[in-house]
Amino acid sequence: MSEKKQQVSRRQFLNYTLTGVGGFMAAGMLMPMVRMAVDPVLKESGHGGLTNVSLAVEDITTEPQRIDWKIDQVDGWYESEVSRSAWVFKDENDEIQAFSPICKHLGCVVSWEGNESYPNEFFCPCHNGRYYKSGENVPGTPPLAPLDVYEQEVRDGMLFLGDAVPREEA
Amino acid sequence: MKWKKNDIIQYMEAKDFIDSVLIPLVPFQVSDDNTLPSSTFQSEVIQILANEIEKELTGRVLLTPPLHYLKSTNKDTEVSRLNQWVQDVKQQPFEHVFFLTFDSGWKKVEKELDGTLLWLPGSKSGNLQSAEMRAVIKDQVDQLGELIRSYWV
Structure with missing residues (x-):
């Protein structure tokens, strides 16, 4: 493999993958928190509520x-x-x-x-x-x-x- | 009971208890610009009144779809049309028929009707959402309910 063809190095590849996976996990953790913060907006009105x-x-x-x-x-x-x-x-x-x-x-x-x-x-x-x-x-x-x-x-x-x-x- | 499938099924199971019919009489005339706002307003109010009366007395009153007629037509034609409705209604074990209207034209031909005319003077404009209007309508509903109940005794 020549230097020119190798546009993504092993190090870059790993960086990209880790950022992607990490970002995904962070989003997964943040979503419920955000939902909770804006909870009243999401709540269905009327039915069941007092x-x-x-x-x-x-x-x-x-x-x-x-x-x-x-x-x-x-x-x-x-x-x-x-x-x-x-x-x-x-x-x-x-x-x-x-x-x-x-x-x-x-x-x-x-x-x-x-x-x-x-x-x-x-x-x-x-x-x-x-x-x-x-x-x-x-x-x-x-x-x-x-x-x-x-x-x-x-x-x-x-x-x-x-x-x-x-x-x-x- | 309303003119809806679920209510009518309930009606069919309890025919003997539901012995009164309420028919709103609502004029309809598009041609005259001057009367359009007031006649549509009154049409809205009369339907609210009818619905509220039905709500208070659900178990004994069937609210039919309103009888619409051209305001300009001769009332005699409309009387016979209305009486045909009543004839049909009376095929079922109904004892009391009430007509609810703001149109004073019916008052004159009241004697020819096969039922009880509840005519009331209505305001021609106003804000249906306002607290005053709600209070007025609630008051009218109470009194109309009382009047209807007095026929049952």
């Missing part, structure tokens, strides 16, 4: 109050703001309860003490479905399951709610 519903914990009383908030939801066709509602109160153990207002019968919106004849109960105006304050359905009325419960968390004295989850026991 939303601040603008209700301070100290404003929650034992009397259920209806709160409304909006979340961004993306499905196959639309990106839209979806409104959600909940009945929020403190139960006798001083724990915050957040129930979905969607009737488990056919999906109307229930209201707290919506009928004068049934005080201290949630009432569905469509077919007179009733729920106790605990969210349990009153036997003998159309609904066959208790009201769904929102995933909740308290951060800095504010209430955050997520998705409504059906209860297991009927």
